[in-house]
Amino acid sequence: MTATTEKLGAHEVAAWLRRHPSFLQQFPDLALTLVVPREEGKASSLASYQLEVLRDKNRELNRRLHELFGNAQENERLAVRTHQLSLALMRQDSAAGTVQAMAASLAEDFNGDRVRLVLFHPVDGLEDAEWLQVIDADDTRLAPFRDCLSDGEPLCGRLQPDKHAFLYGEQAGQVQSTALLPLPGVGLVAVGSSEPNRFFPGMGTLFLRMMGESLATGLARFEGRDHAG
Template sequence: MTDTAIDGDIKPTTVASYLRRHPEFLTEYPELANQLVLPSANGPAASLAVHQLRTLREKNAELETRLRELSSIAGDNETLMRRVHGLMLALLGAADIEETVRSVVRRLTDDFKSERVRLVFFGDLAGLPDEPWLLREPRGASGLPEFASFLAHGDPVAGRLAPDKLHRLFGDAAPDVRSAALMRIGPDALLAIGSGDSNRFHPGMGTLFLDMISTTVGSAIERARKAA
């Protein structure tokens, strides 16, 4: 709209400025709401009332979508919580270190649908089974220079790992692992879960359940070690 004067000396910019300073204007003159016309990028021009109704419907649709997303997340979290609880119960019933680590791998594989699980132990802990998913590093953490940064801070990480880390954990199967989660298990071990899905584990995901798993497994291994 040009700034040509309307009704004498009144200009459109003057009207616009007045309405900005008095947003309650239409409450005093509600009949104008049905007469004002607003342009639309998605269709024909509409009255202010129709425009407000359309905007309200769009906002309601956005809220409904967000509510469905939150409900889905809540359902997923409840499922994960039940699985962590099942893992905890299984580990409480383990008689020794071998049964403990076997229960960890079995639960992660069956309940959490983990494709590849690796437990890496530092030193030479007695009673561990000889299995492809269990790795030993007799030199301790110093024998895993690829994971020095991770072991230093100890927080769970999720995402795509560098090729040297993947090869150290998964060997010849490393090319099939597109994403992974790493958890520090107490002072003497780490737990890795690998997936062929590049979106299964990513940096933007929360680590609450990874923390819970690492704490649960670490406590169970420490208890089994002391009982040996």
């Protein structure tokens, strides 16, 4: 009778261990003597390697936890500021006061370096406001904004040059990123920042929408009463 010897290759051993992950529990001495190559430095025992992997995972989980906590805190601050803005707009007794409260809040509470509002209807008392443009909704200068005014979707990031120049004029060079909020039938609200990454494509726009709705609702209270002309 001839004995046959089956030779196992490395891949077969690895496949077998994957199917039997508890194998090393039966042979703890083997688990301690195995060595695992490291990307840097000397090889380490399997136990040390597993401990290092667990520590790396723990550090990554802590990093993600801190990131989530930071995002939660920022969202809470934004929620409070948005609520305060809504209350401030509700307290106004004129369209001019409503627009001024919006501009002041965006500059002070939301840290806007450059705040610009574009309205389709003039408002008494704001004729000299340098941060406000009053322009007819059919004006050809609004052509670059037709799509966003149609769908009401906020835009964040670096705007196209024509949009940028229209909103900020001579100060366009000082603005590196913008949050643009279109208000169909009302106008545009732009908050510019000197920081390139302050506003970026893909960032959440929920609070921008809420602020825009608050302004539109606030102005609607004075339609036909405070508009000039």
